Every structure is written in structure tokens, then in C-alpha cells.
Amino acid sequence: MGIDIKYVCDRCKHSQDTDEQMWWVSLHINNKMHTGSYGAAAKPEHSKLWCRKCTDHFHLTPQPLEKRDLTIPPTFEIVLENLISDMVANALDNQ
Ligand SMILES: [Zn+2]
Numbered sequence: 347m348g349i350d351i352k353y354v355c356d357r358c359k360h361s362q363d364t365d366e367q368m369w370w371v372s373l374h375i376n377n378k379m380h381t382g383s384y385g386a387a388a389k390p391e392h393s394k395l396w397c398r399k400c401t402d403h404f405h406l407t408p409q410p411l412e413k414r415d416l417t418i419p420p421t422f423e424i425v426l427e428n429l430i431s432d433m434v435a436n437a438l439d440n441q
Contacts (some may be wrong), residue, residue, distance in 0.1 A: 355397035367398040
């Protein structure tokens with residue numbers, strides 16, 4: 347008898363045996379006048395674990411410097427708007 351760990355994407359429910367290419371997604375805010383950062387992810391329930399496909403969908407996947415796409419990325423407002431639209435669509439689908 348052993349322990350079987352599955353990593354499950356909170357958005358699309360993709361599951362896999364390792365945490366490779368799984369990303370913790372949360373919202374943080376910083377201000378240079380204050381030390382540290384204020385994160386909405388202060389508690390584990392304020393973060394979501396997403397698969398690579400989902401983080402790519404919202405252009406959130408960090409890229410190594412040598413592989414960065416130098417085209418202009420979507421603005422924060424567009425990324426946030428897409429996230430909210432996705433959450434509303436999921437909520438309506440689950441009614
Ligand atoms: Zn996913």
C-alpha cells in the first residue's frame with residue numbers, strides 16, 4: 347500500500363502524476379513604499395493550481411529569458427478581463 351499523489355488543474359481538471367508544468371496562480375500587489383508584497387494568496391485556498399495549457403491560455407506562463415516572446419504581451423487589464431470572463435462562464439455552466 348502506498349500513497350498516490352495526483353496533481354489536478356483547478357481550472358480544467360487535467361491530472362498528472364508530477365508537478366512538472368503545473369503552476370500556482372494567484373493575485374499579488376506590490377508597493378515600493380512597503381516592504382514585502384501583499385498577496386491575495388496569503389492562504390492556500392487563495393491560490394489555484396493550473397496546468398500549462400491553462401496558464402498558456404491566459405499568457406501567464408513564465409518564459410526563460412532566452413525564449414521570451416518579444417512581441418507586446420497582453421496588458422494586465424486584458425488578462426484580468428479574460429480571467430473574469432472565464433470565471434463567469436464557468437459559473438454559468440455549473441448552474
Ligand atoms: Zn488546466
